[in-house]
Amino acid sequence: MSGRTTALTPPEDAVPPVRHPDAPAPGEPLGSHYDQCFGCGEEQPHGLRLAATAGEGVSVTATFTVRPAHQGAPGLAHGGVLATALDETLGALQWLLRVIAVTGRLETDFVRPVPVGTELHLEARVTGVHGRKIYSTATGRIGGPDGPVAVRADALFIEVAIDHFIDNGRPEEINAALADPDQVRVARAFEVNP
């Protein structure tokens, strides 16, 4: 036993999330944070290429179309891929908080099967912040943004410094990222956090 609480609802002394003054405006596309990201990168042939948009407050919306490479059972999305879509959407909330954080815990409910070809309509919001801990929740709907919920998740992200990636990532990719002005620009955008 680690002694950690596994609760994904914010503790009583959590504070409401604060939208960073330089956060992208509601309706603005957020773009990819890394072109090789399996969730949102454009350079991953079988990746999800999830496209997220800033919402009101500390919220985002996103869409992801299930392709044949994402199957688990014949004609159906793999659960792990759907969890990735939720994780990536929740991760995109960082653009609004302007903090860098990694997923510590992700609890996913699979409510309805999601066929290949489906466009999944995701939304996510931060529910509370407690020190380095960011609590958030997400849903994925099918048949339209107001369609039935097919998947949902609650998550705990933990704020980290940029060194988390530099110290732990494979040097090959880290060095390539640090040599890429577009990537450095993305990382810098997060350094302004107080």
Ligand SMILES: CCCCC/C=C\C/C=C\C/C=C\C/C=C/CCCC(=O)SCCNC(=O)CCNC(=O)[C@H](O)C(C)(C)COP(=O)(O)OP(=O)(O)OC[C@H]1O[C@@H](n2cnc3c(N)ncnc32)[C@H](O)[C@@H]1OP(=O)(O)O
């Ligand atoms: C140069 C290139 C840079 C590239 C990046 C640039 C910019 C990024 C920009 C934008 C990002 C935009 C979108 C991002 C989209 C991505 C979405 C995907 C996100 C992921 O997919 S990311 C991958 C999966 N993720 C991991 O790879 C994490 C592996 N893991 C660790 O690296 C450590 O485990 C860590 C750091 C999590 C914690 O380690 P640590 O030593 O820093 O902190 P510590 O353990 O002390 O925890 C502090 C407090 O959190 C509590 N706590 C921690 N873990 C918990 C758990 N699991 N359950 C319940 N509570 C937990 C403790 O109980 C304590 O709580 P308390 O303070 O109350 O005691």
